[in-house]
Amino acid sequence: MEDVLNRIINLASQRFSVDYAEARIQRISKTYITLKERRIETAKEGFESGVAIRVLLNGAWGFASTCILTMENLKNALTEACRMAIAASRQIKTPVEIAETKAIKDKVSVKPQKNPAQIPIEEKIRDLSSIAKTILNYDSRICGCTIDYLDIVGTNYFMNSRGTYIEQDMLYVWSRVTATAGEASILTFSREEIGSTAGYEIFDINHPENIGKKTAERAINQLKAKSPRGGRYPVVLGPNVVGVFVHEAFGHLAEADLTLSGSVLMDKLGEKIASENVTIYDDGTIYGAFGSFKYDDEGVPSQRTLLVKGGVVVNLMHNLETAKKFNVEPTGNARAESFKYAPIIRMRNTFLEPRDYSFEELLEDVKFGYYLKSFRGGQANLDGTFQVGIQEAYEIIHGEIGALVRDVSISGNTLETLFKVDAVGKDFELSPGRCGKGQTAFVSDGGPHIRVREVIVGGSA
Amino acid sequence: MEAPEDKLINLAEFTVNLAIKVGADEAEAFIYNESSIAVNIERGQITRSFSIQDCGVGVRVVSNKALGFAYTNIIGDKTAVEKTIKQAVKIAQVSKPDEEWRGLPIKKPYTSAASPFDDEIARLSSNELVEMASVMLKAAEGRDPRVFPIEGEVRASCIFKAVANSNGICDFDRGTVIECGLATIASEKGEVSPVCFEFNLERSLSVNPEWVGSEAARLASSSLNAKKIETKNKNMKVIFAHEAIQQLFHYTLVNAVKADYAQRSQSVLKDKIGEHVASELITIYDDGLLDGGLRTWKFDGEGVPQQRTPIIERGVLQGFIYDSYTAHKEGKESTGNAFRASYIFTPSVEPTNFKIFSGRKHPEELIGEVDDGLFVYSLQGAHSSNPINGEFSVVATPAWRIKNGEISHAVRGVMLAGNVFEVIKNVSALADNERKIGSIVAPWILVENVRVVGG
Numbered sequence: 067m068e069d070v071l072n073r074i075i076n077l078a079s080q081r082f083s084v085d086y087a088e089a090r091i092q093r094i095s096k097t098y099i100t101l102k103e104r105r106i107e108t109a110k111e112g113f114e115s116g117v118a119i120r121v122l123l124n125g126a127w128g129f130a131s132t133c134i135l136t137m138e139n140l141k142n143a144l145t146e147a148c149r150m151a152i153a154a155s156r157q158i159k160t161p162v163e164i165a166e167t168k169a170i171k172d173k174v175s176v177k178p179q180k181n182p183a184q185i186p187i188e189e190k191i192r193d194l195s196s197i198a199k200t201i202l203n204y205d206s207r208i209c210g211c212t213i214d215y216l217d218i219v220g221t222n223y224f225m226n227s228r229g230t231y232i233e234q235d236m237l238y239v240w241s242r243v244t245a246t247a248g249e250a251s252i253l254t255f256s257r258e259e260i261g262s263t264a265g266y267e268i269f270d271i272n273h274p275e276n277i278g279k280k281t282a283e284r285a286i287n288q289l290k291a292k293s294p295r296g297g298r299y300p301v302v303l304g305p306n307v308v309g310v311f312v313h314e315a316f317g318h319l320a321e322a323d324l325t326l327s328g329s330v331l332m333d334k335l336g337e338k339i340a341s342e343n344v345t346i347y348d349d350g351t352i353y354g355a356f357g358s359f360k361y362d363d364e365g366v367p368s369q370r371t372l373l374v375k376g377g378v379v380v381n382l383m384h385n386l387e388t389a390k391k392f393n394v395e396p397t398g399n400a401r402a403e404s405f406k407y408a409p410i411i412r413m414r415n416t417f418l419e420p421r422d423y424s425f426e427e428l429l430e431d432v433k434f435g436y437y438l439k440s441f442r443g444g445q446a447n448l449d450g451t452f453q454v455g456i457q458e459a460y461e462i463i464h465g466e467i468g469a470l471v472r473d474v475s476i477s478g479n480t481l482e483t484l485f486k487v488d489a490v491g492k493d494f495e496l497s498p499g500r501c502g503k504g505q506t507a508f509v510s511d512g513g514p515h516i517r518v519r520e521v522i523v524g525g526s527a
Numbered sequence: 528m529e530a531p532e533d534k535l536i537n538l539a540e541f542t543v544n545l546a547i548k549v550g551a552d553e554a555e556a557f558i559y560n561e562s563s564i565a566v567n568i569e570r571g572q573i574t575r576s577f578s579i580q581d582c583g584v585g586v587r588v589v590s591n592k593a594l595g596f597a598y599t600n601i602i603g604d605k606t607a608v609e610k611t612i613k614q615a616v617k618i619a620q621v622s623k624p625d626e627e628w629r630g631l632p633i634k635k636p637y638t639s640a641a642s643p644f645d646d647e648i649a650r651l652s653s654n655e656l657v658e659m660a661s662v663m664l665k666a667a668e669g670r671d672p673r674v675f676p677i678e679g680e681v682r683a684s685c686i687f688k689a690v691a692n693s694n695g696i697c698d699f700d701r702g703t704v705i706e707c708g709l710a711t712i713a714s715e716k717g718e719v720s721p722v723c724f725e726f727n728l729e730r731s732l733s734v735n736p737e738w739v740g741s742e743a744a745r746l747a748s749s750s751l752n753a754k755k756i757e758t759k760n761k762n763m764k765v766i767f768a769h770e771a772i773q774q775l776f777h778y779t780l781v782n783a784v785k786a787d788y789a790q791r792s793q794s795v796l797k798d799k800i801g802e803h804v805a806s807e808l809i810t811i812y813d814d815g816l817l818d819g820g821l822r823t824w825k826f827d828g829e830g831v832p833q834q835r836t837p838i839i840e841r842g843v844l845q846g847f848i849y850d851s852y853t854a855h856k857e858g859k860e861s862t863g864n865a866f867r868a869s870y871i872f873t874p875s876v877e878p879t880n881f882k883i884f885s886g887r888k889h890p891e892e893l894i895g896e897v898d899d900g901l902f903v904y905s906l907q908g909a910h911s912s913n914p915i916n917g918e919f920s921v922v923a924t925p926a927w928r929i930k931n932g933e934i935s936h937a938v939r940g941v942m943l944a945g946n947v948f949e950v951i952k953n954v955s956a957l958a959d960n961e962r963k964i965g966s967i968v969a970p971w972i973l974v975e976n977v978r979v980v981g982g
Contacts, residue, residue: 100873102791108873109622110596111614113607116581127575133582133600143578150564150576153653157661159572188621209792246793246915253795253916296760296944296980327570327677328712330719406579443911448677448712449721451939453922455911473913475920477942524920524942524980 067091067233071225074140078121079227082148086122086164087227089144090363091115091135092405094220094236095183101194101213103202109187114220116405119147125161126154129408164386165396167366169229174360176235178265182217185266190215193274194241200278201245205286209253211245211278217266222363230365238508239268240356240498243277247285254288254472256281256457257442261498261508264354284440284458291470294459294523300435301476302428302462302517305495307438307454309511312346313416313501314444315452315480317511320348320373321399321411321503322388330450330481331379338377340484343421343516346374348383350398350414356498357416357509361398363409368398377484385411403505413501418513421490428489428517435462436523438476450480478521491515531687532699535560538602539691542586546612547693551588551619553631555692557828558584559870561684566656568679568709571668573660576653583870584608586615592628595619598870629855634695637832638816642824643730648703651683651732659736663709666740671713673751674744677722679709681736688824696830704821705729707736713747720750721924721939724905728963730819746904750925753937756981764900764955765943765977766893766929772883772972773964774909779917779947781966784813784838785864785876786853793915795948796844804844805951808886811838813848814968815863815879821963828867828874836862838881850876878966885970886957893958893973895932901941901979902927902934917947942980950974 071089078087093115100108116133117140128151130143155161182190194213201211218238225231240261247254258281262268303311319329326332331339350368352358359368364386373381384392385400388411400409429437437460444454455475461468491514498510539556546554560582567575583600595618601607660681667676684704691697708726712719723746727734767775788794796804815833817823826832829851837845849857850865853876866877894902903923912919923943928935958971 102787105625105627106594106623108596109594109618110598110873111618112597112871113599113601113611114583115601126573129575129577131577131579131581133580134603136603146578150578150653153657154566154573154576156654156657157573162574186621187618191622248792251795253793253913255913255915296942296978298759323569328675328714328719406581408575408577441911442913443908445908445910447721447907447924449719449924449939451721451907451922451924453908453911453942455908455920473916473918473920475908475911475942475944477908477922477940479940522940522942522980524922524944 067223068231070140071223074119074144075225075227077141078144082123084121084123084148084227088120089225090118090405091223092220094218097182097187097190097217099190099194099215101198103210104198106191109191117143118402118405118408119143120408121147121151122162122164123148123151124155125158126151127162128154131406162387163390165389167228167386167396170232170365172232174234176237178237178267180266182239182266183219193269196274197243197278200275201282204279204282207247207249207286207289208282209246209248211243213241213243215241224365226365232361232365234361237263237265239266243281245281245285247289249289252289254285256284256288259498261356262354263356263358287470288472291472294436294471294474296524298520299523300432300517300519301521302432302437302515304439304515305493305512306497307441307456308418308513308516309497310441310444310454312418312513313413313509313511314446314454316346316484317348317413317416318446319448319450319480320382322382322384322392323411324448325382326388326391327448329448335379337379339379339481340374340377341487342377343487343490344374344377344484345419347372347419348413348416352415355415355496355510357414362400363402364400366396366398366400368414371397383411383413385409401507403507407505410503410505412503412507413509415496415510417496417511418516420492420494420514423489423491425491425515428491428515429462430465432462432465436460436471436474437462437467446480451477452480453477475524476521477524483518483521486519487516488519489517531560535687535689536697536699538584539689540697542584542608542612543691543693545609546586546588546616549613549616551590551616553589553693555587555631556584557867557870558689560687563682563684564653564656565680565682566653566660568660568664568676571676573657585870586612587873588615588619589628590616590619592624592626593619593622594625595622596873627856631692631694632696632829632831632851632861635832637825638834642700642702643819644701645703645731647732648683648705649685656681656683659707663707663736663740666737667709667711667744670741670744671748673713673715674711674747676709676711680706682706690826690830692830698826698830700825702824703730705732705734707734707739709739709743711743711747713751715751718751720747723747723750723925728821730821746925750937753939755940756938756979758981761979762976763979764897765974766897766902767972767974768904769962769964769969769971770905771903772969773967774906775919775947776967777965778910778912778914780951781878781881782914784847786847786849787876789847790853790856795916799844800846802844803842805839805842806954807842808954808957809842809951810840810884812836812882813838813864813878814882817880817882817968820880822879822966827863827865829865831861831863831865833863833879848876848878850874881967883969885959885961888956888958890958890960890971893956893971894929894934896956896973897929898931900929901938902929919947920944940981944978944980
């Protein structure tokens with residue numbers, strides 16, 4: 067593979083005089099399984115390969131992707147990428163420039179205890195069936211369950227015109243389990259998700275039966291939950307909700323491309339944007355975490371990036387282009403979903419650092435509020451408005467956990483809300499997720515339990 | 528971009544024949560070939576351009592009533608294709624039989640001759656796309672100096688599909704799509720508007736980049752000077768614009784009309800055929816043959832002809848949408864709703880063009896009917912709605928207050944909460960401004976009594 071890439075990169079430099087070129091060949095196998103109740107709806111395996119060629123020429127980017135890897139077609143793709151760059155450069159006002167990087171030669175192998183590629187599909191089906199069985203046998207009010215499973219195993223071959231050549235294995239194991247329950251006219255929905263870059267051993271840590279039980283239990287408990295009151299209330303957020311808040315509400319604003327586009331963090335670097343209890347990292351180096359990798363898709367080493375320190379924004383997440391604009395080092399956040407995409411700035415494992423409160427201490431001072439334990443989804447806007455939908459929530463009454471509430475969501479302004487974080491717990495948990503920004507990236511996020519003095523709770527009661 | 532009709536059909540037939548030869552009882556091949564070029568705008572200028580080509584084959588086989596599936600995009604290499612076919616058969620052999628499996632679909636005549644395909648789109652060059660992007664950009668910048676175009680794209684795609692199965696289905700279809708989209712932000716005196724997005728997506732070269740640019744800018748500048756809503760909790764009249772409808776319905780109502788959801792007791796519309804489930808003003812068809820529809824194709828992901836299926840007629844539930852499997856379960860015929868986004872995916876029940884019929888009111892007339900309410904352009908967080916019971920709790924942004932029949936000012940920090948199945952009962956008027964957004968086609972809709980949370 068090194069030979070093939072070498073010829074393409076040399077051609078880019080010699081014939082097309084590009085300022086920068088990179089080529090990324092990917093070879094991967096995927097296994098997908100979907101179970102609905104006891105039925106296997108899908109069991110499939112896929113074999114994909116393709117190349118992504120990206121060039122910087124005349125101050126603009128050109129990109130070409132193809133799945134036919136003959137030398138002739140690779141040359142065509144390179145020519146196409148250059149033609150695309152020339153077209154894009156016709157009206158360029160500020161030519162694109164990129165940060166300097168060192169040449170790296172490396173080969174990164176994954177060493178799973180259980181390699182999903184070597185586990186027969188019937189064994190995977192058996193494990194997933196055991197999740198389904200646990201859910202369906204949990205209670206007669208369970209209406210159904212859907213279990214999705216995905217593993218990806220393969221290799222990325224990356225070369226650029228600065229002498230970097232990296233062969234990097236990739237490995238992902240992911241599963242999402244949902245259950246629904248019904249009683250009278252009420253239908254409830256519950257979801258659990260697991261994900262790992264370590265190996266299939268994730269199912270030894272999260273045993274199929276435990277995942278099933280947790281999902282089913284929530285769906286059943288939700289049947290007796292009541293509707294929340296709308297308004298402004300104090301809340302205690304669980305690690306899973308803190309994660310989605312840190313990712314959606316803050317993280318996207320700190321992706322340097324979005325910061326430059328006018329996110330509320332623009333002009334806030336070095337300033338206090340949160341209470342001093344808030345320290346946030348985006349870390350691509352946590353072993354086995356769903357957002358970890360050694361090199362990003364621009365060949366930059368992944369790292370532990372401190373974003374907010376004691377309430378002050380100290381750094382953003384960068385690719386080569388934004389690093390140059392801010393005159394800083396790239397942080398290894400450039401990721402591409404596959405060879406069909408050019409890398410863009412993405413998060414990795416984003417979390418809020420724990421401090422010293424116990425869960426009971428967080429609840430103590432709340433007269434009436436909500437404990438938001440587990441999220442269903444979240445979204446934010448560059449103007450700093452966020453929304454997080456919750457799948458498991460409780461009332462807090464005089465410092466004690468009270469009744470369950472159903473289908474609640476919270477909203478607010480990110481920076482106002484970060485200033486209202488008045489206590490941070492000492493526990494810690496990361497949850498896997500898939501983030502969409504035109505492309506999908508596997509990430510994780512989390513933190514400890516925290517208390518927020520006030521957010522808007524959207525309720526229908 | 529030349530039509531490789533014969534090449535794709537030959538590959539589909541080869542795949543089906545080989546699968547049967549190596550032991551499958553039934554076999555199906557689905558081939559998807561997409562070529563697109565795109566030009567991207569980033570922070571006020573055109574900085575990148577893309578060319579993407581992808582083609583692959585998905586193989587579905589049945590062995591002793593058990594299904595197996597495999598796919599590959601390594602189709603230049605016969606051994607890779609053979610390996611994929613054998614893998615599909617192997618998976619079927621180790622998987623669990625499905626007693627309700629009644630076979631792959633059989634050949635039926637198509638109702639439409641061809642899908643929307645525009646040679647002009649297929650022939651577009653990257654320079655022409657740059658020109659369109661530049662028109663869009665200038666229209667936005669020229670409208671208001673407070674507006675900054677942060678991100679945008681012009682993309683032209685050409686799609687070829689072929690499907691074949693061991694029951695005699697064998698056909699080819701092609702289509703084109705062009706998209707112009709621009710996201711903008713406006714800022715003034717420290718206030719930043721929400722990101723406002725406008726776009727134009729068509730099957731023929733009839734997009735208007737100038738309109739997209741100008742509208743994206745207008746949305747952002749009119750979102751400035753936003754005020755909070757004084758009341759904490761109040762029921763109001765709300766006009767949902769096209770995008771807000773799409774967001775609200777996609778994650779809830781659309782699921783509820785899928786046969787697999789109903790059969791698995793995951794739909795609140797289950798067993799409600801013939802009942803009033805929505806306002807009498809609501810008529811919805813799933814129209815797989817809609818002229819210029821974004822999901823208009825000759826056949827679905829299983830080679831079944833697409834068709835027009837009544838879902839709700841004047842508020843009364845008429846039926847659900849089906850693929851072959853879910854249809855067989857009820858002794859019905861597939862409605863041509865086995866959706867496949869590419870060769871990677873197995874068929875799943877999805878709407879084609881989910882069309883909510885327009886009313887007769889001019890959009891201004893609709894606004895004129897509201898004394899005190901909201902106009903909601905887009906929602907934040909609709910994907911976190913409860914996909915089963917339809918409960919939602921979302922942020923309305925960008926959104927405007929309506930007072931005395933006129934748009935008064937932009938609002939911020941406003942949440943809407945409620946249940947989609949109540950929303951469709953509380954529809955009191957529909958505008959005449961139908962628009963295609965994703966799989967949904969809808970006009971603006973006026974809904975009474977929506978819970979608005981401000982404060």
